[in-house]
Amino acid sequence: MPENLKIEVIPEGTVIDHIPAGKWLKVIEILGLTKPNGGTLLIASNVPSKKLGRKDIVKVEGRYLSEEEVNKIALIAPMATVNIVKDYKIIEKFNVEVPDEITGILKCPNPNCVSNHEYVTPRFHVESRDPLKLRCHYCERTIEGEDIMGSL
């Protein structure tokens, strides 16, 4: 079956394509899709890709994810593309983009940061997008590369 058919198979919902192979679980965690929410979740993992070599695809049936929601996955899948599907047709397609502020996804790696001790939602401001560098809103430390991955 051609790859594009795999992507367009859901009648309505959101298809997140070009996720680096092996990262699909992280993506659904970030989007809060690990709990039953009424819609079907379809995962295609380790799919051949011209762009990435191997990729994962996550299809969320019956739910339209907001651009902001989807942009959170740019932290782990900066090449990801998002397709909004209606009546089996892609009605909108866009690339993910790291939002200006990351709220509630990353945990601050600084053990002495107040966000790890008090009832508070962790927040990070984007200092640079390429390479990705984030600054904790509370302790003001910056994190990059592997530290971001480790904090997800």
Place this chain on the structure above:
Amino acid sequence: MDWKGRDVISIRDFSKEDIEFVLKVAERLEEELNEKGSLDYARGKILATLFFEPSTRTRLSFESAMHRLGGSVIGFSSASSTSVKKGESLADTIKTVEQYSNVIVIRHPMEGAARLAAEVAEIPVINAGDGSNQHPTQTLLDLYTIKKAFGKIDGLTIGLLGDLKYGRTVHSLAEALAFYDVELYLISPELLRMPKHIVDELRERGVKVHETTDLEGAIPELDVLYVTRIQRERFPDEEEYLKVKGSYQVNIGVLKNAKETLKVMHPLPRVDEIHPEVDKTKHALYFRQVFSGVPVRMALLGLTLGVLEV
């Protein structure tokens, strides 16, 4: 910039214009204080000093500043005597204390605690040190001291010596100095180097930065030598502390190759990093630096309370 109700959390929240403005107001208040002895701008206002971590001079300096402005002070100087010991959250402590006061000064061992307090409180919050993160009022008084001593900050070569890894005073000061045309020597043991993200940022902002372990090599170049204590209490393990304890001592011998006009600063308290014989030399600026805390904190309290005419 409307200062009334503003929080003072991090030097990163300040522009160069903000800094210059505070220094100017502090200078005006110092002159008024010299003239009149005491002022009454903050009559009827209450400052709450919440010191979750021991500090004598910063707390006394804030208290002195508030009294000299004509206001009054409540507070505590250790978390062990508060409801925090019963498990109260920081947010609840702040929400409670703001019912009793008009401005809050907080020192807390956790980084980001002052930011959280400011988000919770509706009255202004001033950070008096949060873990090894920020100590913005110390930075402003340091800048004020330098400006009073040299008449300027631009064009100076400044050495930061000692614990550059855990020392929040040097973190904030370095960030503030990046607004000016200065050259920085970061002098520390290898184990206590300035965090990379701060050095990178200084360089990105155009500051000429030299990182070295060699104090005697750097000293002839300096206009200001800012010395910090190697803080035993900030080290995660004692062995690491013992490796660097007593790494540097500024004494008459070390200063023999310094410029005549070199000024030595220190946020205090000192242990053995500046020999007392330096106190009597024209290089010693650290006690004048302590005094600077009062007009600078008066300026910040008066501005955030909105009681000064500006």
